Amino acid sequence: MANAEGEQPLLGRLLDPSPQPNQKQTNKKGRFRRCRSAPSVDVPHPEKIVGGLLPGSQIIFGDLHPSFVQVATLLTIYLGAGTICFFVVRNQIGGGKTNGILDAVYFCVVTMTTVGYGDLVPNSPLTKLLACAFVFSGMALVGLILSKAADYLVEKQEMLLVKSLLRHKGGEREIVKELETNRVKYKFVLILILLLLLIIAGTMFLYWYEKLDLVDAFYCVCSTITTLGYGDKSFSTKMGRVFAVFWILASTICLAQFFLYLAELNTERRQHLLVHWVLNKAMTSTDLEAADLDSDGVVSAPEFIIYKLKEMGKIKQEDIDLLMEEFEDLDIDQSGTLSISDLKLAQSSQRWS
Amino acid sequence: MANAEGEQPLLGRLLDPSPQPNQKQTNKKGRFRRCRSAPSVDVPHPEKIVGGLLPGSQIIFGDLHPSFVQVATLLTIYLGAGTICFFVVRNQIGGGKTNGILDAVYFCVVTMTTVGYGDLVPNSPLTKLLACAFVFSGMALVGLILSKAADYLVEKQEMLLVKSLLRHKGGEREIVKELETNRVKYKFVLILILLLLLIIAGTMFLYWYEKLDLVDAFYCVCSTITTLGYGDKSFSTKMGRVFAVFWILASTICLAQFFLYLAELNTERRQHLLVHWVLNKAMTSTDLEAADLDSDGVVSAPEFIIYKLKEMGKIKQEDIDLLMEEFEDLDIDQSGTLSISDLKLAQSSQRWS
Known part of the structure; x- marks a missing residue:
């Protein structure tokens, strides 16, 4: 099955420039007035900018709901x-039939989820070639x-869930903070509960x-949710197939999502380690020298941050090189810094050009 | 199926501090002596450090081969x-039998890949409960x-593949460079070829x-590789089941990997966009102000890099905050920079402590 672990939520989050709720006030020694490099609130929403610049990007960068x-x-x-x-080719499908339309939906769901009883x-x-076409497109859809x-x-x-758990403890802010910190864990627990219920x-x-x-029922359930079939x-x-159409779709997707969250947790x-x-x-001292981007003998806070981010594997040398090139292009007065004059x-x- | 898109290669790559082959020489205007914040070559290999610091981390951070x-x-x-x-419970398994051991392996493969003919x-x-246990653990293994x-x-x-394609064009360096740039594309093409061959x-x-x-054969192939069955x-x-043991394992994994690469390409x-x-x-000017971490009125190169990396979604405000705290702890003489004296x-x- 196709994988895109957290792809959409990630994109959604990275395109949302509003200050994140669990930002800690880090200027504890008061030496840095504002240590947020986040675009400030008066910057237009990136999503709108992207939408304006790239045709069709509304679809690419659309948020979760659309x-x-x-x-x-x-x-x-x-x-x-x-x-x-x-339904049209129902006479070319063999096996235990109930109702024309119902069997067609049921067969479609059993095929797209690759249960294939x-x-x-x-x-x-x-019909065989039709089934082949439907199973491939069904897999992509799943x-x-x-x-x-x-x-x-x-x-x-x-x-x-988190709201109900923290109802007596704190406000919106605490809820969102708790969510940000333990997001994957909560999702994992939720999907586990849902899976057990199903x-x-x-x-x-x-x-x-x-x-x-009971053993046969449990065996059939396991054989279905794993898409073994x-x-x-x-x-x-008839009643069974009506139930099956919804239950098979929900439970197979639920188990796959469970494995996805398990991998995400891992x-x-x-990453935490x-x-x-x-x-x-x-x-x-070797670290100091390596982190010293402008070779002035000392490591400034941003230089330290870049060095450590690279050690954490969050950014790559290519990213730094690309942006360094961009910086030197923008630094027209060659002062080594960007200012209003640039x-x-x-x-x-x-x-003039 | 569990997902961990490029998880291991990523970890492998981020733990390898050797300068990456496609690093561009960016100090084109010569103002920055060395703009690499990469740990230099005399730093011990992080993998060894990790291995020394965290017990059991050899397994967690082990490279691809192990x-x-x-x-x-x-x-x-x-x-x-x-x-x-x-094999032990072969008398409690019904259906078309061939050879005891062979049927047991075949049944095991058909179950773990969730083909389930x-x-x-x-x-x-x-045997029903045994099959349930084997299908769940099989899914995790796949x-x-x-x-x-x-x-x-x-x-x-x-x-x-890339070596043979570029044989006449260039040396090791060009091959690695080409690979780094179009890694996912090459992998996708390769898996597509492999899938077609299978x-x-x-x-x-x-x-x-x-x-x-021919139609039935193709239908059976499609029904198998999609795990529809x-x-x-x-x-x-007998001969068919010997072939099936290897072919089913290879082809179902190949199709799943194909979908994974498709998602990765997407x-x-x-990300490129x-x-x-x-x-x-x-x-x-708003960007300038937002990027100016130390509020000195100008944006230095590292400040610019951090700001743009955040816009690209590669890093989060939390990462910056965490490292800023760390920096202020390390800056013992409170000079605003780290130096040998710190x-x-x-x-x-x-x-003394």
């Missing part, structure tokens, strides 16, 4: 087209759901409506 | 244990293979050995 709508629309189109296709199987070359919509939904619920719901449903014994046990009644843990190591490593020189040269 | 060995070992253990388990199905409570070993193998082949091999095999017609067509001969494209926009955006003060205070 991409959720986009995914929902695509899913509806996919299921609609799938249902029509498989085999209780309904295409038995003509046309990947899109995982990268865009699923994370969005979990984040929404997460906000509610497993229990599926098992109970199969036990009562499909009349399977041996097919010896599946949903054979990555975060490694690395940051911890970089922060606790003593500076040596901006004025740049404007006048633009006017 | 993690590949680790994954291969885990896969062997998994398949070994799976084969023994399913259903040509062999567990038919006792014990995730691990995708995050660690698969990318490593593709990277190895990539080096060979599809052709699978289709041909099913056509000749399993005597399926309806199970109406599968590997039923993320890279977005954003960097392009940040670099081409004119600096305003280091000496730190050493002597350590001695």
Whole structure:
């Protein structure tokens, strides 16, 4: 399945220049008036700038909500087209049938999630090739759901959970701070709870409506959410297939998202270890020399920050080189610093060129 | 499936402090003697430092090769244990049998990759629960293979491809440079070629050995690599199951890796767009003020770099705040810069405390 771990939320966050709620006031010794290099509030919202500069970037840089709508629309189109296709060729699909339209939706969902029970199987070359087309596009769509919509939904619920947990403790500020710090952990716990609920719901449903014994019901649930789908046990009644359409989509996506969060937690843990190591490593004279970008013999605060960020692996030498080039281009008066005079020189040269 | 897009290679790269081959010489106006904040060559290798400081970090921060060995070992253990388990309970598994051991390996692979044809199905409570355990651990293992070993193998082949492509053009340096710039593209092309070869091999095999017609063979291939596995067509001969054990593992992982690279390409494209926009955006006086960390009225090169990196979303305000605090702690003589005297003060205070 396609992966885009936190891709949209990340982009969403990086394009939001509003001061982050858990910014600590770090000028504790009062030597730096403002140590935030964040664009200040009077700068127009980058998203608007991007939208103005790059055509079509509204789609590329769209925030969470529009991409959720986009995914929902695509899913509806996919299921609609799938249902029509498989309903038209329903006589070329063999196996235990219930109701024409219902079986078509059910077959479509079982195919797109790659569960593939085999209780309904295409038995003509046309339907076989149609199934091939639908499984590939279905996989891509599930990947899109995982990268865009699923994370969005979990984040929404997460906000509610943290709000209810911290109701007596603090205001909006504390909630957002708590969320920022332990975001992945909360998401992981939430998805785990959701997954357990879906497993229990599926098992109970199969036990009562499909009349399977408890082990068989649990086995069918596991075989479904993992997309294994041996097919010896599946949903054979009308009611069962109605339930299956929603439950299979939700539970397979939920398990995949669970694994994604697990990987994210692991990555975060490694990153924390690395940051911890970089922060606790003593500076040596060699470090001082290496960090001294302008070779003036001392390391200023921004030089120190760049050096440590590089050690943490957050930035690469290429990024620094690229920006250094850009800086030297902008520094028209060659003073070694950018000032209002450089901006004025740049404007006048633009006017003349 | 678990995702850890480029996790290991990234960690591997960020822990390797050797100057990167495509570092551009940016001191083109000669005003900055050395604009690399990279630790210079006489600094001991961070990996060794990490290894010395954190027990067990060799495993966490191990480079590509050991993690590949680790994954291969885990896969062997998994398949070994799976084969023994399913061989012991072979009488509680129903369906078309060929050879005891072979069927056990085949069932194990079909389960761990979540293909689940259903040509062999567990038919006792014990085997059903065993299959549940094996499918969950199998999914985790496939995730691990995708995050660690698969990318490593593709990277190895990539080096060979680029070498052969650039044989007449340049030396080692050009090859590495070309690789760094278009890494994801080469990987994507390679995995696409590999996937097509696996599809052709699978289709041909099913056509000749399993005597399926061409459409059925292709349909079975698609149904397998997507892990759909309806199970109406599968590997039923001894020879077929020997082939299937290797081919199913390779092709399902290959398709998943293909989707991962597709997502990576997409993320890279977005990142490029954003960097392009940040670099081409004119600096305003508001930007100048926001970038001026130490409020001296001018923006130095490192201040400019930090500001732009933040706009690019590569770093967050939290990172800057954290490091600013660290800097102020280290700046014992409160001069606003770090120098040898700060280091000496730190050493002597350590001695006294």
